[in-house]
Amino acid sequence: MRDPDSFLAAAADLLGQRGFTRDPELMDAWLTDWRGRYTGRALALASPASTAEVSALMRLCARHRVPIVPQGGNSGMSGGATPDDSGQALVLSLRRMDAIRTIDRDARQAVCEAGVVLQTLHEAAAAERLRFPLTLGGKGSATVGGLIATNAGGTQVLRHGTMRAQVLGLEGVLADGSVFDTLTPLKKDNRGFDLKQLLIGSEGTLGVITAATLRLLPEIGGRVVLWAGLNSISDARRLLLHCEARAGGEMEGFEVIPAHSLAAVLDHLPDARSPLAGDHRWHALIELVGGPGEADRLPALAESLLGQAFEAGLVEDATIAANEAQAEQFWLLRDSISPAERAIGPAMQHDISVPVDRMAAFVEHAVPEVEARFSGTRAVAFGHLGDGNVHFHVLAPQGAPRGEWEDGEGKAISSFVHDLVTDWGGSISAEHGIGQMKRDELERLGDPVAMAMMRSVKQALDPQGLLNPGKLVALAPGASSN
Structure with missing residues (x-):
């Protein structure tokens, strides 16, 4: 300095x-x-x-x-x-830059500054009878700029894609202070590289995102939320395929929850109840959504889906949310898994993906592998099965000291999990980014050609290495830095 x-x-x-x-x-x-x-x-x-x-x-x-x-x-x-x-x-x-500059109802677009909170965007879109098709548990604090910088996912990726798919235009400031402005969206633009894509998912290492043009969708006409009890995650995979074949574009979410995670949430939330009476090794949370004029067919579709699933032996028990309040209660159980686990004790959290068709088999392979190698641990996987992305958490043995365990055995566990994921052709970061937590692991396991390309881009756009140093990717060896 x-x-x-x-x-x-x-x-x-x-x-x-x-x-x-x-x-x-x-x-x-x-x-x-x-x-x-x-x-x-x-x-x-x-x-x-x-x-x-x-x-x-x-x-x-x-x-x-x-x-x-x-x-x-x-x-x-x-x-x-x-x-x-x-x-x-x-x-x-970027918290003070919190203006929604415009919402164009006809074009179904919003121009938002980086500090706009996701829930605020949801409410503003709803006032115009529109919706923004990305949500997650932290919607009350996550901001548009952060969501873009990490290419966030959430529970609607199955139908609508990650944050990258929602960004039509972008405004950002580069390391030298120059302003990159592509806020005006073009359906077709063949003038070379799509440069906004460099900033999406770059975690603030290539520029500071200041605003974005985001796509909006028509408001939903209605939704139906289902909860099913299953014997295995393989059955969940088969149920997913069953629902995709019969519900098509109406299926907006498909989440899997193991029995251990549900029990942790029920202990954590004093007024929570399990949607089903019996015990099941796995649970699936399914959401069907219809546009205006299409909602009337959803209850019959849900009944048909479950009836055929029972006949095929895919589910052990199931229920359909009776009203919107109960639907929100079902989603609250899913969204409360991480805080419920945090209350239990230390854990190593892994946000991983493998090819969608292999995820169930990966979980069935990886859980016993981890638990056998690291005595006293408990491995749980939950999340977005339809996206090939689960949150693979390894809970510490009872009584393990918080902080000390993560820095010791926890690091060895993460390396082992990341090795397994890589062997299965997957990614060590599906939606949470690399940050500083996984930078060394990315360097260890990433494709050398891809890593060299990333370093070259970093060198070109941030030659002094001033933007978010120590995160995602370092400058090439021998390059300038601060």
Whole structure:
């Protein structure tokens, strides 16, 4: 860093009292990640209010060689928005840039600034009888910019795709302060590379996302939510294929939940009840959605799906949510798995994917492999079976000290799980990003050609290595850095 006093004075003058602080109490909440795994220090907290301010701040940082850690809702799962412990980096929060600039009902598009909270976008779209087709458990804190930077997934990917599929246009600021603006969406554009795709999923290492044009869909006419008890995850896979063949485009979600995870949630939520009376080794949560004018056929479709599934021996028991309140209760059980497990004790969480048709077999293979190798652990897999993505968590032995266990045996467990995933042709990060948590593992297991290409892009767009250092990918060996 060059002349920190001069930088701090210039940044404070640029952003004003609301946009710049070094107050430890105001900064503290933004220096630890959501999971509590990483805590860093920062030179200051910057909260610009416009793209112009972001641009001017980035030019200032480039001139003084100040590292920048972009941050949205600070709800990431891989430590991607937490600074290191050097205290040299500037945390750049986009929370003040929270305007929904426009919603075009006819075009079914919204232009949102990076700090717009996902739930706020849902509510604004609903007011226009539209919807944004991506949701997740952290919708009350996750921001548009963070969702784009990590290419977030969620529970509707099966039908609508990841965040990448929702982005029609993008605005971002590059390391030198220049503004990249492709907010105007074009259905066809063959002028070379689709450059916005470089920033989507780049975790703030190539530029700071400031706004996006997002696609919206017509509001739903209605939905039906089903809960089924099953004997195995292989039966869940067969049930998925059964539903895909008969429900087609109406099936918007298909989640699997093992008995252990459901029991943890029921213990964690005092008023929660299991949707089914008996015990089942696995559960499936299925959502069918119809557009305006199509909702009337959903109950009959759900009844038919379940009737045929019983006849085929795919389900042991099942129920259909009687109303919207019960449907929300079913989803609350699914969305509460992570906090329920966190209350039990330490765990190593893995966000992995393998080819969709192999996921059930992978889980049946990997769970006993992990539990046999690491005595006293419990492996559980839950999540988006239809996307080939599950959250593969390994719970620590009873009484394992939090922090110490993760840094010891936990690291060996993650390496073992990642090796298994790689052997099965999968990915060690399906929707949570790499951040700092999995950077070394990506380097160890990633394709050398792909890693070299990523480093080359990083070198071209951030030659000083100032953007989110220590995350996702490092500069090529021998390249410039701060």
